[in-house]
Amino acid sequence: MNAPDRFERFVVPEGVRKISLEKDTKITNAATFTLQREDHTVGNLIRMQLLRDKEVTFAGYKFPHPLDYHIFIKVQTRGKKSPREVMDDALTDLCDEFEDIKSKFQGEVRRMRSSSSGFL
Amino acid sequence: MTTLGENRRLPHVQIRELKDDYCEFLLSDTDPSVANALRRIMQVEVPTIAIDLVEIEENTTVLNDEFIAHRLGLVPLVSNAVSSMTGVFETAGESGFMDVEMTLNVKCTSDETMEVTSNDLQLDPNHPEVCPVGYSHDAFDPEKKGILLVKMRKNQELKLRAIARKGIGKDHAKWIPVATVSFQYMPEITINRALMDTLSEQEREDFVKASPTPVFRYNNITKQVETDHIEQYHWDGEALAKAEELGKPGLVTIKERQDMFIFRVEGTGVLKAEDVVITALDVLHRKLYTLQTSLPEQDDVAPLPGVQ
DSSP: OOOGGGGGGGGOOOOOEEEEEEEEEETTTEEEEEEEEOHHHHHHHHHHHHHTTTEEEEEEEEEOOTOOOOOEEEEOOSSSSOOOHHHHHHHHHHHHHHHHHHHHHHHHHHHHHHHHHOOO | OOOOTTTTTOEEEEEEEEEETEEEEEEESSOHHHHHHHHHHHHHSEEEEEEEEEEEEOOOOOOOHHHHHHHTSSSSOOOOOGGGOOOOTTTTOOOSSSSEEEEEEEOOSSSOEEEEEGGGGGGOOTTOOOOOOOOOOOTTTTTGGEEEEEOOTTEEEEEEEEEEEEEOOOOOGGGGOEEEEEEEEEEEEEEOHHHTTSOOOHHHHHHHHHSSTTTTEEEEETTTTEEGGGGGGGOOHHHHHHHHHHTTSSSSSEEEEEEEEEEEEESSSSOOHHHHHHHHHHHHHHHHHHHHHHHHHSBBBOOOOTTO
């Protein structure tokens, strides 16, 4: 049995950064982020959010192999903001969005509960 | 909340049906990537409780130890206590308990075949709220028979200790909190009025009948074709084929709306369907927040050497 341990899919090994970035050596204002123990869920989510930013000229993600538990996100900007800054903004917006969805969902749950209890 | 980012969306949520084990809601004004992330998280990253370790003391049944351990793992356990538990891979120092210990000790003494079910499990006295879904001691109610683990004949015995733990579906499918979770793109059907006017009344009625789902309606008064129960459209393409057959391609156009999604969440009884959604949103938020806080300060930080 040489199968990798199941937990390797979601436990970041000791001493490894959850997220790191490397500047592109050939293209200006471009960088590659490496996200450890993430997959399409977060990769596609961040890519689509980055593409909404007008400063971003390129954003793409790659999940290289099902047994490599990390993704790469490549970003290039126009130059007013660095790749790190656009990533920071994208993550802020997404955080806010999910917080927003959660409070709206909870509001709806309360609405459903109160309307159904009215018939009892 | 801070000022609204210029690229921030303002999504809307509308719940249509809410039961303990089923939730149907509409998520709109957002992106498919958000809908799909939510779906993926609900399925595979919402923590629940399941039996993870089994210590077998005595097993003289026809099933081998591993087989029984696997069956025990798949028994759904009521997981409302999961929020006060710590998972094996979570950082130490977090408060909360890790193990829930259940025992099973049965021996068949009668000549008749005995059925060992999830109802024979003895719960952890410290955590009696963690029990199999539908756990009951009412042996005579056929509705509450429990989940069959193994059948025994006379003098067979099964004695074991099972430890239930917090986990996620990514680790093993037994921790998946839902039976099904799906989202559907809202269809958008537009009728080309000018082209429709070239059809005879009979042709219009035939066109309406061509769709197996009641997506179109023929208005007897205005003699017009109208769209009806749009979201019942099954992407069957029958209406499009009929338009083609009538020699009028482009009579209707059907598209998947990219900003409106119908979610259907079917729970297994482990967690309430609404709690699955709320926890999933929490997990996603925490995930993104962790990423943001661990974003390096400098513009060039490689992952530590020696690690890919």
